[in-house]
Amino acid sequence: MATITILGAGNVGQHLAKALHAAGHHIVQIYNRTPARLQALMPLLPQTTQFTTQLTQLLPHTGLYLIAVADDAIAAVSQAMPAIPGVVAHTSGTTPMSALAKHPRRGIFYPLQTFTATHTVHFEHVPFCIDALLPADAVLLQNIARTLSQSVYAITDEQRRILHVAAVFANNFTNHLLAIADDICQTNGVPFEILKPLIAETLKKTEQQPPRNVQTGPAKRADVHTITQHLQLLEQYPAYRQLYRLLSDSILALYHENPK
Amino acid sequence: MATITILGAGNVGQHLAKALHAAGHHIVQIYNRTPARLQALMPLLPQTTQFTTQLTQLLPHTGLYLIAVADDAIAAVSQAMPAIPGVVAHTSGTTPMSALAKHPRRGIFYPLQTFTATHTVHFEHVPFCIDALLPADAVLLQNIARTLSQSVYAITDEQRRILHVAAVFANNFTNHLLAIADDICQTNGVPFEILKPLIAETLKKTEQQPPRNVQTGPAKRADVHTITQHLQLLEQYPAYRQLYRLLSDSILALYHENPK
Numbered sequence: 001m002a003t004i005t006i007l008g009a010g011n012v013g014q015h016l017a018k019a020l021h022a023a024g025h026h027i028v029q030i031y032n033r034t035p036a037r038l039q040a041l042m043p044l045l046p047q048t049t050q051f052t053t054q055l056t057q058l059l060p061h062t063g064l065y066l067i068a069v070a071d072d073a074i075a076a077v078s079q080a081m082p083a084i085p086g087v088v089a090h091t092s093g094t095t096p097m098s099a100l101a102k103h104p105r106r107g108i109f110y111p112l113q114t115f116t117a118t119h120t121v122h123f124e125h126v127p128f129c130i131d132a133l134l135p136a137d138a139v140l141l142q143n144i145a146r147t148l149s150q151s152v153y154a155i156t157d158e159q160r161r162i163l164h165v166a167a168v169f170a171n172n173f174t175n176h177l178l179a180i181a182d183d184i185c186q187t188n189g190v191p192f193e194i195l196k197p198l199i200a201e202t203l204k205k206t207e208q209q210p211p212r213n214v215q216t217g218p219a220k221r222a223d224v225h226t227i228t229q230h231l232q233l234l235e236q237y238p239a240y241r242q243l244y245r246l247l248s249d250s251i252l253a254l255y256h257e258n259p260k
Numbered sequence: 261m262a263t264i265t266i267l268g269a270g271n272v273g274q275h276l277a278k279a280l281h282a283a284g285h286h287i288v289q290i291y292n293r294t295p296a297r298l299q300a301l302m303p304l305l306p307q308t309t310q311f312t313t314q315l316t317q318l319l320p321h322t323g324l325y326l327i328a329v330a331d332d333a334i335a336a337v338s339q340a341m342p343a344i345p346g347v348v349a350h351t352s353g354t355t356p357m358s359a360l361a362k363h364p365r366r367g368i369f370y371p372l373q374t375f376t377a378t379h380t381v382h383f384e385h386v387p388f389c390i391d392a393l394l395p396a397d398a399v400l401l402q403n404i405a406r407t408l409s410q411s412v413y414a415i416t417d418e419q420r421r422i423l424h425v426a427a428v429f430a431n432n433f434t435n436h437l438l439a440i441a442d443d444i445c446q447t448n449g450v451p452f453e454i455l456k457p458l459i460a461e462t463l464k465k466t467e468q469q470p471p472r473n474v475q476t477g478p479a480k481r482a483d484v485h486t487i488t489q490h491l492q493l494l495e496q497y498p499a500y501r502q503l504y505r506l507l508s509d510s511i512l513a514l515y516h517e518n519p520k
Contacts, residue, residue, distance in 0.1 A: 072485055094486050113458055114476045119465055127454045153454060162448040163455070165490045169500075170441035170455050171462045172477030173507045174434040179471040179514070181430035188422040194387045194413060195423070195430045196467060198373055202431045203463040205379060207456060211439040216374045217432030225332055226354050230425045239510050240429075246506055247433045250499050254439070 002144050005029045005062040007055075007077055009037035011115035012091050013068035019123045021045055023147040028062045031055060033069075055080045062086050064144065066109055067100070075099040087137050093164035096157045097131060107132030107141050110160060111149075114171050123148040129155035129163065180240055212254070219251035262404050265289045265322040267315075267337055269297035271375040272351050273328035279383045281305055283407040288322045291315060293329075315340045322346050324404065326369055327360070335359040347397050353424035356417045357391060367392030367401050370420060371409075374431050383408040389415035389423065440500055472514070479511035 001024045006017050009032035021027050021044075029050040032038045038051045050059065058065075058081060067090040069077050074090050078100045081088070088103040093110055100106035108131040113121055128145035130152060132138035138154065145152045155163065178199065185192040205214045218226040227248050234241040261284045266277050269292035281287050281304075289310040292298050298311045310319065318325075318341060327350040329337050334350050338360045341348070348363040353370055360366035368391040373381055388405035390412060392398035398414065405412040415423065438459065445452040465474045478486040487508050494501040 070481075071483065094489060112454060114461055114465075114474075119468075119474070121461075125457045125460075127457060129454070151454070151457070153451075155450075159448070159450050161489075161493055162444060162450050165493050165504075166441040166444045166450070166452075167455055167458055168477055168490060168504070169437045169444070171458050172475070172479065172511070173504075174437050174459070175462055175466070175471050175475055175477075176479075176507060176511050176514075177429045177433050177437070178466050179475065180510075181426040182471055184422060184426045184429070188419065190415075190419045190422050190426070191413075192426075192470075194372060194389070194411070194415075195427055197385045197387060197411070198427055198431050199434070199463060199466060200385075201374055201381075202435055203459060205374075206435070206438050206459060208379075210452075211435050211442055214379070215432070215435055215439065217428055219432065219436075221330075223331065229354060229421075230428060233421055233425050239513060243506055243510060244425075244428070244433075246503055247436060250440075250503060251432070251436050253499060254436075 001025050001147075002140075003028050003061075003063045004144075005031070005058065005065045007031045007058075007065060007067045007081075008069035009041055010068065010070070012111070013066075014041060015115055015121050015123075016066060016068060016091065016111070017041060018044055019121075019148050020144075021049075025144070025147070029059050031058060056082070058082060058084070060084050064089065064109075064140070066091060071095050078102055087132070087140060089132070089141055093129075093160060093167065097133065105132075105134060105137050107137050108155075108157075108160065109141050109145065110155070112163060112167060124150055127151040127153060129153050129160055131155060131157065131160070180243070184234075184237070184240065215251065215255065217251070219248040220255055222252060222256050261285050261407075262400075263288050263321075263323045264404075265291070265318065265325045267291045267318075267325060267327045267341075268329035269301055270328065270330070272371070273326075274301055275375055275381050275383075276326060276328060276351065276371070277301060278304055279381075279408050280404075281309075285404070285407070289319050291318065316342070318342055318344070320344050324349065324369075324400070326351060331355050338362055347392070347400060349392070349401055353389075353420060353427065357393065365392075365394060365397050367397050368415075368417075368420065369401050369405065370415070372423060372427060384410055387411040387413060389413050389420055391415060391417065391420070440503070444494075444497070444500065475511065475515065477511070479508040480515055482512060482516050 003026045005028050006013050027049045031052050063086050065088045071092050074095050087105045089107040089109040110129040111126045113126040126149050130141045182192045263286045265288050266273050287309045323346050325348045331352050334355050347365045348360050349367040349369040370389040371386045373386040386409050388409050390401045442452045
């Protein structure tokens with residue numbers, strides 16, 4: 001089991017701190033710029049764990065320093081850390097490893113999952129994307145990841161960037177489309193509940209077949225009449241209307257040689 | 261149990277024929293314009309079920325005639341049917357009840373689900389949207405729907421149109437975004453598998469909380485730096501890039517007062 005310091009007590013940092021502690025690792029110290037989030041974590045971790053709001057007070061002999069702060073703060077936090085002999089890794093999907101350039105033993109420990117404070121994450125099914133400058137440190141990070149999850153991948157900076165943008169489509173944007181569907185239903189007095197089995201079915205299909213092969217709907221059928229009706233129906237929602245048009249065009253382009 | 265004739269042996273007609281037969285109804289006759297799909301259905305239904313490619317050969321004394329043809333053929337099929345004493349209902353999410361104007365006992369029997377030939381549909385969780393010109397026929401259609409499903413709703417033409425356009429966002433468009441994520445992964449040699457737990461988590465959250473409340477991602481955080489990086493990364497995919505921009509703008513507009 002490893003000795004681990006976590007920098008950042010936001011959603012990712014909190015979930016990782018709890019899960020790494022539960023997996024038997026020793027959480028040496030948790031840093032956060034502001035004290036409020038640290039106080040929320042204190043009751044969940046052993047009394048031996050230390051808490052600090054000062055990077056200068058980081059204890060120097062931890063095996064792994066996990067930087068789980070906002071993407072645009074990673075480089076600054078890395079730079080402000082004291083030089084330490086352990087591995088320094090960040091948990092970001094977008095930030096290159098070079099943001100940790102100050103530290104000779106640097107790497108990536110990126111759990112590809114969506115984290116919200118209110119929703120429990122079961123890490124055993126969360127894919128971890130691991131990288132490190134030194135091969136021995138990659139093995140160390142992979143071994144720690146395997147104590148949390150069955151899915152551990154060696155992923156380069158370039159692959160991680162691709163995964164992150166694909167994840168924005170597969171997760172953030174799909175969720176936003178569901179929010180739009182919910183909004184259209186609500187503002188018209190139709191229960192969004194009616195759509196939930198359809199949403200569940202859509203997802204279930206994806207687990208079994210490539211999404212490209214199970215596409216349905218007006219644009220897939222090149223059913224221009226229905227598309228036109230829907231665009232009329234959406235006239236009171238100009239932003240949704242524009243999205244409807246662009247998404248339909250994209251589907252038409254994919255499945256029909258001469259899209260409308 | 262009802263006597264039912266089904267017009268149209270496409271995905272919806274086939275799934276309904278099998279499910280209504282399994283629920284104990286008597287499938288009197290199945291019509292399809294071309295014989296190939298009828299032949300595929302014959303082994304799945306009892307020998308007493310008749311099959312025809314001629315609307316003029318429809319048997320006149322069935323309790324319910326379910327029109328499950330393509331949306332743009334519903335009015336023509338309804339018009340070409342002989343006058344009959346039973347109820348005539350269609351299964352479309354977009355077509356108004358008036359498309360069946362020839363028939364005094366007309367209604368809607370719309371299963372809100374995505375049907376693909378290769379994927380089995382379990383109707384017990386499929387919401388049925390029911391409407392009818394005469395209240396007694398609405399009761400009849402609701403009772404038949406309840407033999408297939410636990411979720412039966414009285415839904416007007418206007419509500420059904422809204423539901424259908426919301427379903428295009430929640431189902432067709434989300435599936436297309438998953439296809440885009442798959443494509444981006446594949447063309448960059450990254451396994452799409454890595455994203456599947458994230459996709460499952462996204463859907464699971466929606467069952468518990470309104471999607472608007474669980475939005476995550478760069479646009480939700482107004483993380484313009486990451487959005488800019490992603491747009492650069494997508495330069496080789498101009499159509500995806502345009503979608504990324506429009507969807508991010510839509511999220512920014514929803515969660516931030518002064519969207520970029």
